[in-house]
Amino acid sequence: MDVKKNGDVSFWYADMGGLPDYRAALPGDIDVDVCIVGAGFTGLWTAYYLKKANPDLSIAIIEKEFAGYGASGRNGGWCSGGFSWSRSKYLSTGTREGVIDFERQLRGTVEEVIRVCEAEGIDANIRRTDCLTFACTPAQMQRLRADQADDMAWEVPVERSHLIGAAEAAERIRIKDVQGALVTGGVARVQPAKLVRGLAEVVTRKGVTIYEQTTVTGISKGRVTTNRGTVTAHRIVRATEGFTHGISGNEREWIPLNSAIVVTEPVPDAMWDELGWSGYEVFGDASHAYCYAQRTQDNRIAMGGRGVPYRFGSKTDVNGETQAETVEKLKDILYRMLPQTRSLKLDHAWCGVLGVPRDWCTTAGLDPQTGIAWAGGYVGLGVSTSNFSGQTLADLVLDKQTERTTLPWVNRKPRKWEVEPFRWLGVHGMYWLYNLADRREAASGGQRTSRLATLANRITGR
Numbered sequence: 001m002d003v004k005k006n007g008d009v010s011f012w013y014a015d016m017g018g019l020p021d022y023r024a025a026l027p028g029d030i031d032v033d034v035c036i037v038g039a040g041f042t043g044l045w046t047a048y049y050l051k052k053a054n055p056d057l058s059i060a061i062i063e064k065e066f067a068g069y070g071a072s073g074r075n076g077g078w079c080s081g082g083f084s085w086s087r088s089k090y091l092s093t094g095t096r097e098g099v100i101d102f103e104r105q106l107r108g109t110v111e112e113v114i115r116v117c118e119a120e121g122i123d124a125n126i127r128r129t130d131c132l133t134f135a136c137t138p139a140q141m142q143r144l145r146a147d148q149a150d151d152m153a154w155e156v157p158v159e160r161s162h163l164i165g166a167a168e169a170a171e172r173i174r175i176k177d178v179q180g181a182l183v184t185g186g187v188a189r190v191q192p193a194k195l196v197r198g199l200a201e202v203v204t205r206k207g208v209t210i211y212e213q214t215t216v217t218g219i220s221k222g223r224v225t226t227n228r229g230t231v232t233a234h235r236i237v238r239a240t241e242g243f244t245h246g247i248s249g250n251e252r253e254w255i256p257l258n259s260a261i262v263v264t265e266p267v268p269d270a271m272w273d274e275l276g277w278s279g280y281e282v283f284g285d286a287s288h289a290y291c292y293a294q295r296t297q298d299n300r301i302a303m304g305g306r307g308v309p310y311r312f313g314s315k316t317d318v319n320g321e322t323q324a325e326t327v328e329k330l331k332d333i334l335y336r337m338l339p340q341t342r343s344l345k346l347d348h349a350w351c352g353v354l355g356v357p358r359d360w361c362t363t364a365g366l367d368p369q370t371g372i373a374w375a376g377g378y379v380g381l382g383v384s385t386s387n388f389s390g391q392t393l394a395d396l397v398l399d400k401q402t403e404r405t406t407l408p409w410v411n412r413k414p415r416k417w418e419v420e421p422f423r424w425l426g427v428h429g430m431y432w433l434y435n436l437a438d439r440r441e442a443a444s445g446g447q448r449t450s451r452l453a454t455l456a457n458r459i460t461g462r
């Protein structure tokens with residue numbers, strides 16, 4: 001495999017000089033007002049907003065590795081304010097106005113993340129920019145037109161979503177065979193590990209205790225059981241996203257979908273002249289098995305995609321090490337879209353898991369009978385949504401009725417995933433069909449969207 005380093009959680013930690021030292025583990029049994037399980041963005045934002053609302057609360061966060069070990073320290077750094085999957089699906093738990101309001105409030109999280117970083121002194125290489133979704137075939141362009149029509153139907157403002165043609169798209173980034181792009185404004189590029197580690201320091205300063213190297217084995221009313229003692233708490237927040245299946249009783253709640261990233265060596269200035277990309281936009285494409293990319297602060301390209309989508313029995317990776325075939329796949333996508341980069345070497349590859357509910361729609365909630373709250377299932381859009389989770393969960397934990405707690409994503413209860421081998425077959429079948437649909441479209445000149453992709457969506461309810 002042609003990459004210098006594979007795993008070690010992610011490049012983002014190498015960029016910070018290496019993996020962090022561990023904080024202390026849980027010393028034994030304790031009692032607190034609120035116990036949060038998982039020190040990723042969801043858990044940390046929840047602790048942050050709880051402390052802001054009530055500085056006297058005692059809060060413990062229990063983390064099996066270190067704060068930022070999961071997807072929050074490994075992702076592609078798109079802070080998008082984006083919407084996780086189909087708007088119309090949220091109509092089962094809300095009104096059209098409620099869905100529009102939900103999306104409007106989600107968009108606001110990008111500025112909220114920036115505001116908190118500035119106020120609390122977190123340097124996470126944040127840069128306001130646009131997200132460009134490129135179309136490289138007529139079929140992809142048709143899909144972008146449909147996406148934008150859907151945005152308009154749901155009253156998304158034009159500064160947030162508009163189409164540009166081939167010349168303008170190529171002016172931004174010189175993608176091979178580009179036909180146009182959907183421009184999503186109001187997003188930001190971040191260095192995710194800097195954000196999650198900075199947030200962990202901020203909540204610690206505010207009096208929250210993060211216990212690391214402590215694995216939660218069970219959650220029940222008022223009790224969090226770990227390998228190092230029991231935490232009793234009036235309210236408990238489950239913030240384990242892609243790892244949720246590992247906690248007893250939650251095995252089929254959200255599946256851990258795999259996503260992987262490769263990062264190049266620093267790109268020389270002369271190559272940037274060829275590529276454009278001077279706005280540090282985050283970009284993806286409109287293929288069925290889509291990719292995502294960012295230009296890093298130190299001028300590398302980070303390119304991500306699905307790779308091997310799901311491991312049998314909801315298994316997760318070991319410290320982010322990814323498969324050789326995934327590295328090859330991502331390299332091919334990078335060189336195909338940006339052939340100017342062919343001479344670049346890959347410095348790092350890694351992967352992680354994101355949580356996917358059965359209906360592919362995110363949710364946050366609190367069960368008043370047990371006092372257990374949760375948020376996640378962001379389907380790959382967790383960087384900004386987790387901030388909104390933190391705000392919403394703080395309201396729910398404190399029994400406050402706010403403009404957030406009545407939104408349609410609150411207390412949704414999608415059905416559970418199938419038992420194995422059916423969920424492995426379903427997810428692999430879906431991605432197999434996506435890849436085949438992309439190949440068929442490419443072979444036929446990409447005039448029309450392949451019906452195989454529609455079939456793939458039907459299989460898994462996406």
Ligand SMILES: Cc1cc2nc3c(=O)[nH]c(=O)nc-3n(C[C@H](O)[C@H](O)[C@H](O)COP(=O)(O)OP(=O)(O)OC[C@H]3O[C@@H](n4cnc5c(N)ncnc54)[C@H](O)[C@@H]3O)c2cc1C
Nearest residue numbers: 038040041042064070071072075076078216352381382383
């Ligand atoms: C490769 C990749 C790229 C992505 N790119 C983007 C992107 O560009 N933009 C975007 O918006 N989203 C992206 N996502 C999704 C996003 O990163 C996640 O949705 C988000 O970080 C989830 O945050 P979280 O705090 O809920 O979960 P995590 O960050 O996964 O945190 C969960 C924490 O819980 C801990 N934990 C798990 N089990 C236990 C246990 N039993 N006991 C104690 N602790 C436990 C874990 O160690 C972990 O630290 C990406 C995800 C991946 C994997």
